[in-house]
Amino acid sequence: MKTRVRKAVFPAAGFGTRFLPATKSIPKEMLSLVDKPIIQYGVEEALAAGCDQIIIVTGRGKSAIEDHFDVSFELETTLERRGKTELLALSRNVSNMVRLSYVRQKEAMGLGHAVLMARDLVGDEPFAVILPDDVIDAQVPCLKQMVDLFEQVQGSILATQVIEGPGISAYGVLDGSPHAGNARVMDVKGLVEKPKPAEAPSKNAIIGRYILTPKIFDLLETTPLGAGGELQLTDGIKGLLQSEKVYGYTFEGTRHDAGDKLGMLKATVDFTLKRDDLGPAFREYLKTLSL
Template identity: 40%
Template structure:
């Protein structure tokens, strides 16, 4: 079975929970410790073996793709000022994967955002990573999901347990538990009332 090499990262939301900070800076570019939140996500997907990263963006969010592009002038300035390590980091980041941006002209939900990326997918299976939560671990969570897909075939979802009172904020599933960490999905509903 061919490995998963492409990921769609929906990044077209308004970021209303982070206003006013997200009014002029996409929430994905807001810092988490020493780098933008989206960079943590991209580092995870690259560590998982992903080669093509497709951002589904919106008006005013092209700075996300810009962040992962080469910056020869900045690299030159950094090199001349003795900050070669930073210059090299920018270059390596830009060359570590193919970065693509697709515009979601109108916010029509997650399913629509994913469908917008369909034209860039070349494999039968691909990953979708929602950048709202960061999962930091070794191996990366996405690598574990890809490994499970390669062993079992079919589609695989990464899930987390949430309190029922917060169900209106998340997609919820029902299914049969196969092992302590694996479930066979029966049904799924997007953001039900508690």
Template identity: 45%
Template sequence: MRIRKAVIPAAGLGTRMLPITKSMPKEMLPIVDKPVIHYVVEEAIKAGIDDILIITGKGKRTIEDYFDRSFELEYYLREKGKLDELRQVEEIGEMIDIYYVRQKKPLGLGDAILHAEKHVNGEPFAVLLGDDIIVSEKPGIGQLIEVTQKKNAPIIGVEKVPWDRVSRYGIIKGKEIGKGLYTVEDLIEKPSPNEAPSNIAIIGRYILPPEIFDVLKETPPGKDGEIQLTDALRLLVKDTNLLAKEIEGRRYDVGDKVEFIIANLELGLVRKDVRKHILEYLERFK
């Protein structure tokens, strides 16, 4: 079962990062010198995906512009002899085939994924949320693809979170069948710590079967009147063997202000061009 296509939902309003997201998509917030969504697209490419659909919404045109060619800028850089910068800009426009569809109303992640049905065209597909960065030796979504190809089953990415944070996530109830690998028995969207069956949280990586679209159409709106993907997966698991895998690596939820700052610091520290300056700055606080 080859996974060729990926869907990146990027239509959310980004309310956790207001006021900056009033005029800038959260997926375009900079991590050092690249927007968040650039890291997500790179992860998909490294995992062997060759077709990406980005679900956008009102005010998200800058995402399309970013991955498009910019001939005026390229001409300027060429004329000024800025060849390194020219190479970087040209590479962005040639990364991969990217398609776009707009979610006209913010009706939740489940509704956003429904907009991918025609593009997916009956194939199993990957979903990467546009505000989650995963830094790992093997691409996060690639880890899930590897398992789904061996087990021939859909799979979701998970990680263990502190109990006082379970109310921020979809949480699974599952049976461990291998190291960090679970058979999912149930899922609960944003439970209180008292209601949560575990502290194993769903994160922004999924390999889904095409049957998910029929399930989403039957899924009633949940909290906040939105169609929740977690609720659809809860229906899917009644008839389908759904797996969950703890993704190895460091995840940054850059829709959270503190995580956004930490991501800039930590990813800056692995960059040779800025590492020294960051360390010198941090030394002042000892």
């Protein structure tokens, strides 16, 4: 019987040091992209892909994430009393959009460790992992594209993007061959973490979207700590390759690295220009700049 992806895990326990001092008191996942925190874009993507259970792996100082998706009685009462019905509906939509569960990662020990913390909530079924830093703008949400592929292959899938030049050294890189019948799919045979450009097996970098089978948990339990004394998710996936097929998927859409200051600025411009309420005026403003 074919299985479906119902749960999405969001690792959100990192310190967000690239955005200090802002992230000294605000979780990086709550930094605003136009008028929504970046984690909300990921949650909406998971919902659009058919996931009805969201698991957020948090850490110390991340209570603002829970507050954002919770009911705010004081705010809603005030908005209702003032007759601000549109804003009231906006607030309620956030708190009513999905079932959320939280699990605490007491110590930041890497992406693999964060995923492992969700084991009891995921159970014995395939699940998605979304890194909130990667905001992907696509007509068909990236995770929905991957879920559609999973329904065909019933195996783990890693989102990939072609990275040209020396920038490839910042990513995990896939080694594999084209999958028959679909130019966007790769049959993965290996992964190399942050290779030198000349040693990269391909230009296909792993981006922050995964669909994984539950076997990954057993492998992460027994995988030794890797670079930086952390449990690396890529090391667990290498183990997965020994017994299961793993696929790379080159998604359709534009990926913004919202975990980087320049990436966040670019995303803000792009998302603002797409807005009917802000785009025209913002476009006129940009024309006045002497660049």
